[in-house]
Amino acid sequence: MAAKLSFLIVEKSYIIRSGLMQIISNFYETGVVNELHNVENLLKNISGIKPDVLIINAKLIDAVPELILDIRKKFKDLKLIVFVGTRREADNFSVFDLKISVDEPKSLIVEKIQSLINEIKPKKDDNLSENLSEREKEVVKQIALGKTNKEIGETLFISPHTVITHRKNITKKLGIKTVSGLTVYAILNNLIKIEEAV
């Protein structure tokens, strides 16, 4: 399963915040969404929350233009979106990755944010392909044969601890948790014969 993205919305108005939340809920990739009402402690909050995407109202940074440069410098992977209340096409928001405007239709805003999201590289740990490695297939086979972690370790010359790690990754990749579920998977994929299953 792809990693979920964390968002941080910085906006004073409740109505606009709710609108932005509503838009963000459109994406499959959306995970946690945090809100801030002003730019006080913004840097500290970014360090703490570690969002993947920051959405901030242009008005909030007019007074502190150096703040956003600072954020850009410190958090290189963070995607920055500026929200503008009225059309300010002439304004220079070059430091941001994207500008969305109150006057734009939903379809355009969603499309723009989606393509920005697509640029975000998946985090290493979550970039698991759903295909099992040869080693993992071997572990699934042993599980389906009814072996314990200790026995599997002995058969494959690995520590029981490594077996547990394999099992966790297998469950994560396949979405199957129980021994009987893994047994079904093993039989369907010809890792074992049905007569061999316990």
Next chain:
Amino acid sequence: MLITKNIKPADVILQNYHLIPIISRFGIKFGFGDKNVEQICKQYGIHTDFFLEIVNAFNDKDYNPYEKLRNMSLSLTVSYLLKSHYYYNKVKLPFIENLIDSLEWEEEDNVKNKNVLKKFFSQYRKEVTEHTANEETEIYPYVLELEQNYNNTGKTASSLLEKLKTKSIKDYAETHDELNSSLLDLKNIIIKYLQPAKNQDVTEQILIEIFKLEKDLTDHTELENNVVIPVAERMETELKNRN
């Protein structure tokens, strides 16, 4: 929408068909015309307030029935849980099992696929049956015994006092395992890994039934965790203090 005793169940069901199995679980038969909740409950000897808490919880996921249920007799909740057990073991699980049995694949895969799924499901069915049987013979009678003695301000039965020395509802709460993992696995297997059956309509029915059963079991566990266990715990403490 809040369901009250003056509302007609016919109107409610027409708005939300998810209540259909709940109505049946209380033993209410369809064809009840324009009677309201209170009249129907009276006719069937159902505790109206208890009925309302259950149907409201099913009707609106944000409705929290637990506080009110904790203040009603545990025997009401237990008798509802027993009816749910019957529904799982005698109605839903056999129904899904029959559906699995009627799946068909191309000749060379038919036997293998069918056998592996049937075996998985019959194991699961056994798990559920054992789990519910344990609750019916051990947990629920104990909880009802607690309540009976709790309400009886006189002497606490010595047999119960003996049990209280070694037994606690907390042990049950700890071993109260999830029955849903296997269902989640089954959904993944059917959606992602099983070869498509010739009769896709049956696959579709099976999946829908599993989703419904999963939701029902989750509600069931919630009811045990939020009503039966805390109330029994309170009674255990009180009975120990009394004696």
